[in-house]
Amino acid sequence: MPSLKDLKNRIASVKSTRKITKAMQMVAAAKLRRAQDAAEAARPYTERFNAVMAGLSQAAEGSPAAPKLLAGTGSDQTHLLIVMTAERGLCGGFNANIAKLARQHATRLKGEGKTVKVLTVGKKGRDALRRDLGELFVGHVDMTDVKRVGYADAQGIAKDVLARFDNEEFDVATIFFARFENVVSQHPTAQQIIPAKFEEVADANVSDASNTLYDYEPGEEAILADLLPRGVATQIFAALLENAASEQGARMSAMDNATRNAGEMIDDLTIEFNRSRQAVITNELIEIISGAEAL
Amino acid sequence: MADNLQFDLVSPERRLASVEATEVRIPGADGDLTAMANHAPTITTLRPGIMTVVHSGGSDEYVVVGGFAEITATSVSVLAESALPRSEMTQEVFNKMMEDAHAEMQKAKTIENEPGPVDDAARLIADMVAIGTHIGLDPKQSNFG
Numbered sequence: 001m002p003s004l005k006d007l008k009n010r011i012a013s014v015k016s017t018r019k020i021t022k023a024m025q026m027v028a029a030a031k032l033r034r035a036q037d038a039a040e041a042a043r044p045y046t047e048r049f050n051a052v053m054a055g056l057s058q059a060a061e062g063s064p065a066a067p068k069l070l071a072g073t074g075s076d077q078t079h080l081l082i083v084m085t086a087e088r089g090l091c092g093g094f095n096a097n098i099a100k101l102a103r104q105h106a107t108r109l110k111g112e113g114k115t116v117k118v119l120t121v122g123k124k125g126r127d128a129l130r131r132d133l134g135e136l137f138v139g140h141v142d143m144t145d146v147k148r149v150g151y152a153d154a155q156g157i158a159k160d161v162l163a164r165f166d167n168e169e170f171d172v173a174t175i176f177f178a179r180f181e182n183v184v185s186q187h188p189t190a191q192q193i194i195p196a197k198f199e200e201v202a203d204a205n206v207s208d209a210s211n212t213l214y215d216y217e218p219g220e221e222a223i224l225a226d227l228l229p230r231g232v233a234t235q236i237f238a239a240l241l242e243n244a245a246s247e248q249g250a251r252m253s254a255m256d257n258a259t260r261n262a263g264e265m266i267d268d269l270t271i272e273f274n275r276s277r278q279a280v281i282t283n284e285l286i287e288i289i290s291g292a293e294a295l
Numbered sequence: 296m297a298d299n300l301q302f303d304l305v306s307p308e309r310r311l312a313s314v315e316a317t318e319v320r321i322p323g324a325d326g327d328l329t330a331m332a333n334h335a336p337t338i339t340t341l342r343p344g345i346m347t348v349v350h351s352g353g354s355d356e357y358v359v360v361g362g363f364a365e366i367t368a369t370s371v372s373v374l375a376e377s378a379l380p381r382s383e384m385t386q387e388v389f390n391k392m393m394e395d396a397h398a399e400m401q402k403a404k405t406i407e408n409e410p411g412p413v414d415d416a417a418r419l420i421a422d423m424v425a426i427g428t429h430i431g432l433d434p435k436q437s438n439f440g
Contacts, residue, residue: 038308045305048374052338052365151307151377214365217339218325226324226340227363230376237307 085125154237298332
């Protein structure tokens with residue numbers, strides 16, 4: 001049985017923990033709103049871009065002159081997994097879920113006899129995967145200094161990836177990130193970016209537009225060759241933004257839970273504290289009374 | 296009165312403009328073009344340059360670098376890799392862009408040293424200098440350098 005003093009200390013310590021988690025939750029909420037705004041602002045660009053690319057790539061598909069970024073290298077022997085996670089922890093299962101998905105993917109590919117390479121973006125993913133996939137790491141992108149994800153960051157990663165592709169280091173590239181649903185749910189997602197796949201957007205307006213016959217200036221293929229590398233950057237950028245929002249969402253709900261748990265713990269400890277104080281008082285009374293009776 | 300067309304300028308980071316315009320002057324990769332209502336549907340890539348939008352309230356200018364424009368009979372959507380309203384294009388920003396262009400050139404020369412990338416970088420610098428001259432900013436380099 002802990003002494004009264006011990007209990008008092010524990011209550012004080014849980015109280016200060018609660019203060020910290022509460023503060024972290026509020027910071028995450030503010031950051032989440034910013035991240036969501038950024039993701040919102042990027043959406044028109046990504047949507048238009050994908051719609052145009054979908055139209056273009058449909059036309060180019062099957063043609064023997066189709067760029068490698070679209071048609072692939074003709075083999076799928078070597079896979080590059082780009083695992084995007086956060087730089088910080090304390091955000092629930094966010095990092096672990098992405099790492100788990102990537103690990104499953106890697107195991108499956110290895111089972112099929114493929115070569116797997118891993119590029120990590122964000123420290124937490126690297127730490128989580130080092131034990132199982134450490135020997136497959138080909139690079140790491142540090143995002144510690146990035147306060148706000150900008151398009152330039154995505155371009156940097158895309159450049160790195162494209163350079164590796166040009167050197168024929170891999171055939172297929174897949175990005176792993178968490179798609180933001182809402183504050184309580186973020187879905188770890190795998191998305192193939194090389195060879196490029198553009199989903200036809202279901203929106204009626206957009207698909208109408210992609211059916212229009214366009215003039216292309218310069219030629220169709222020149223545009224495709226110019227835009228495909230940008231497409232890689234765009235998809236990475238969209239994934240980074242989703243990830244940023246997901247991270248803050250996950251942190252917010254994790255810290256909300258932590259705050260609530262700390263509150264429950266304080267209630268329990270307070271009851272225990274009051275009980276034992278009562279017990280001490282009762283004991284003292286018994287001692288006094290029995291002492292008086294003995295006289 | 297001439298018909299209007301819907302003009303959208305978006306960069307990956309934000310939507311810069313969405314207005315009804317009467318004409319849009321676009322720096323296309325193969326040369327400048329002006330889009331007005333009922334233009335033939337066209338997709339063109341952009342070179343770094345200045346885009347001018349004429350609308351009922353006057354005209355706006357934007358500095359765009361990279362990306363493409365999608366022109367239809369009723370709308371122009373420009374997806375620029377980076378875009379700035381001209382008013383935000385200060386000497387400081389411009390210097391930074393020139394620096395990047397030169398760094399690109401340096402890299403193309405030293406690492407790849409093939410005609411393709413070097414030409415591309417040279418074209419980028421030339422386009423940037425042209426923008427600077429047009430706006431009245433100092434590109435800080437001679438043409439003979």
